[in-house]
Amino acid sequence: MVFTLKINGAPHEVDVDGDTPLLWVLRDVLGMTGTKFGCGQALCGACTVHLDGQAVRSCQTPVDSVGDSAVTTIEAIGQTPQGAALQKAWLELEVVQCGYCQSGQIMSAAALLKDTPKPTDSDIDAAMSGNVCRCGTYHRIRAAIKHAAGV
C-alpha cells in the first residue's frame, strides 16, 4: 500500500505493508539512518521519533497508524528550540560516547522539554528511563538536559 508520510516538513511516498514499523521505513526505505534500531520491542528508546511533537518508539509504530501526523526525526530536531538547545548542551557537556543511543536520548529529552520546560530530577527519570545507554552516559545526559533547560 502507498502511504504519504510528512517527515521533517516534507512529504514522502512509500509503498510497503501497513504493518511495517515506521523505523524501517525511515531507515531502509527513505535512507534516514539517524533513527536507530536497538531492540525492536519498545524497550530501549534508540528509535524514538516525534509524532506531532510526542515521543514514540518507531520500532513499534506501524506505518499505517501514522496518518497525517507530522513525523520529526533526529535529522531535523535541531530546528526546534528544544532540540537546538539540547544538541548544544550535549556538545558543551560532551555527553556522547559511542553515540548510538544518543539520537533517541535527544528525541526523548526534546519531547520532555517541550511539555516540561523546567524538569525536576524525577521528571527526567520518568521521561528518560525508557532510553537505554550501554556506554553509561546517564550522568551527562541528566546534566545536559538541566543545562539546556537552564535549571
Next chain:
Amino acid sequence: MMDGPIPREQITDKAAVSRRAVLQGAGLLLGFALTDASTEPIFAAPASRVVENEVAATFAPNGFIRINPTGAVTLVMPMVEMGQGVYTSLSMLLAEELEVKLDQIQVQHAPPNHALYANSIIGIQNTGGSASVRAFWTPLRQAGAVGRNLLIAAAAKRWNVDPVTCRAKDGVVFDATGSKHLSYGELVNAAAKLPVPSSANVKLKDPKDFTLIGTRAKRVDSAIKVDGRALYGIDARLPGMKLAAVAISPVLGGKAKTVDEKAALAVKGVRQVVNIDEAVAVIADHTGAAKKGLEAAAITWDDGPNGKVNSADIVKQLEEESTKPGAVARNEGDAGKALAEAAQRVAAIYQVPFLAHATMEPMNCTVHLQKDRCDIWVGTQAPTITQSVVAELTGLPKDAIKIHNHLIGGGFGRRLEADGTVLAVKIARHVDGPVKVIWSREEDIQHDMYRPYYLDRLSAGLDAAGNPVAWTHRIAGSSVMARYYPPYVKDGLDPDAVEAAAEPPYALPNIHVDFVRVEPPGVRTSWWRGVGPTHNVFVVESFIDELAYAAKQDPVAYRKGLLGHNPRALAVLSLAAEKAEWGSPLPARHGRGISVQFAYGSYTSQVAEVEVAADGSVKVKRIVCAIDCGMYVNPDTIEAQVQGGTLFGLTAARHGSITFKDGRVEQGNFDTYLPMRIDEVPLVETHVIRNAEAPGGVGEAPTAIVSAAVTNAIFAATGKRVRKLPIDSDSLKSSS
C-alpha cells in the same frame, strides 16, 4: 500481494550523494548561529570530522598523516572509536607534535594493515585491552614530529634559512622573525619530496611543554553523534542493497529442519530465502519485510548434540574440575604448609556468571561478494582478523577483501570477534548484489560469545595478628585466550584468566594461584570489557575483605597494612577513602565498601556507598573513584570512562546473567537481560592522580573494580557476603 518494488536505487543513490556532499562539506564551521529573526538558538551543525573513505593526499610521510594542498589535515586512526574517546586522544597525540589545532583535523578509519597499524601491546591491529593510548603514546607523537620536521624543512629550504630557526604553530611555519610564514597546505608539495627522517631520531617535546595533551579537549566525533549524521556499520547503504533478517539455530551446532519458504516469499518486499543450515536468512527490500518474512517462515530446528546443555550442569562441571590442580600461575613460599600452621583459616568459593555484551548497536554486517573481490561494511575492533577470516572463507586473496570500517555503537569486546561477518558472508554467497544482515536484539543476546562463567576456590591463613600468611586461589573456567591467541597460552596457563589474581597488589608471603581450563559445551566464550580482571578483582577484593573482617580490622586499614611496598596502590586507596569520608557514621543498613586494583597499567580504587532495604533491595548511592593512570591525554575522557565504565560493571553486578536451558539461552531482550537505566544510576565521582609515570589504560579499569566495592559495602550494611554475581536481593532480606 506483490506490488512493484519501490525505486530503491534512486533513493540510495541520492542518499549516497548527499552523504558525500556532507563529508566533503566546506571548512570546519564550529559553533552555533543565532538567527536574526528570533532569539531562538538554531543548531548550526559543524561539518563532520570523521571521514569514511581513505584520503589520498600529497603529503603522507607515514601511515597516520595526510595533508593536501588545500591544507586539509587528515589523521588516520589505527584504533577504532567505540565510545572510549580514542579518536580524540590519538588525534591529540599526533596534533601535539604535528603542531596543528585539534579543530583543524579530520579523522579517518584505518584500513587493515598490520605493518602500519598494529597495536604493539596486543601484537595485532586490534582495539582492546585498554591498550590504545599505552601502545600509541610514543609512535603517534613521533609520527607527528616527523611530519612537522618535514614541513619546517620545506619552508626553511624555500626561505634559504636553517630549519632550527623556524617554528610551527597551528598548521603554519614561521621564520625566526615571525614575519615570514607558510601554511602546511602551501608546503606539502615540497615537503613530500624530502627524505623522511627515521621516527626514532626526531626530538619529542618535553611533557612540560605540552599544550594539547593533558587538556580537556573536545571530542572530534561529538557533532555527528547529536544530529544523526554519524555512520555506524548498521547505517551502510549501497545502490541495490537488500536487507536480511536472520534466525540462527537456537542451540549451538543445530540445523534448520523445516522452513516455510513459500510463506516467507509471499510477504510483500521479500525477495529470497537463504538456508545455510546453521541459520536462515530472509532477504527483502527493507528490514520490516525481512522480519515479517522470517516469522512467516516458521522455522523448526534440529538441536544437534547440544540440546541438553543446562546451566546447572555447567556449574556442576566447574565444581568438580576445580577440585583438581591446574596450571600454576604463581607459587611462592609454601602456601600449603603456611595454611596448615596458620592461627586462623578462611575459605570461600566465588562464582561469576556468563555475560552478554548487549552493545546498543546490534550485530550487523553488509557484504558485497563478487567474483574477484569482497567488500565488507562493518564496525570491527579487529580489522586484520576480519580480513583474514573472510579471505579464508571466500578463497580470495587478502587484498581483495576490502574492509570498510565504521564507528562502532558499543564494542565492549564483542567486535573483536568476526563471527557476525562470517555469517553475513555465508549468506551473501547466495545473494546477487550487496546485502545487509542485521541481527534482532534477541539474536544478538542469544548468539553472543559470552564472558565465561568462572568458579574460584580460595583459602587463606592468618597469623595471630590477623595478617595473611598463606593465600591459595584456584580459577576454573573457559580460556578465551586459548582460542583467540593460542601462542600466549603456555603449559595450559591462560595469562588473561589469571590477570590480577596471580599478582594481587598485597604483600602475601606464601601464595599459590592456578588455573583449571574447563570449556562449557554448547557455549561460545569471548572477551568482555575488563577481561580477566573483571572477574578476578571481584574475587580477590572480596576475599581480602573477608580476611579483614576475620582479623577484626577495618577494611581500609587492613589493606593499607598490606600495601606498604606498593606506594601507587596505597595512594589511590587513601585518596578514594578520604574523598568518600571513609569511617564517618552512616544510618542502619547503609554501608561502605572499598576495592583496589592494578590492571591495564593503571592503579584504581573505589569506595561504594549502599543502602540495603529490609526487603533486600539494594540502592547504590555513591561511587568514589581514584585513578592513577600515569601521564594522561584527556582528563574529560578519563572522567567519562570512569562514569560509563563503572555503570557497565555495576549493571553486570546487579543484573547480568546469561543462563542455558535445553541448549538455549534463557534471556532475549532488554526485559530479560536488564540494562541499567537512568533512574538507577548512583553518583560517580572521579579523582585523577597526576604524575609522570608511563600512561596506563582507563576504559576497563572502572568496570573491573566496581563489583567488589559494592558487594563489600553490602557486607558492611548487612553482614552478608555476596560470593556469587549477580547480586541476589532475596538473600539480603533483613531477618529481623
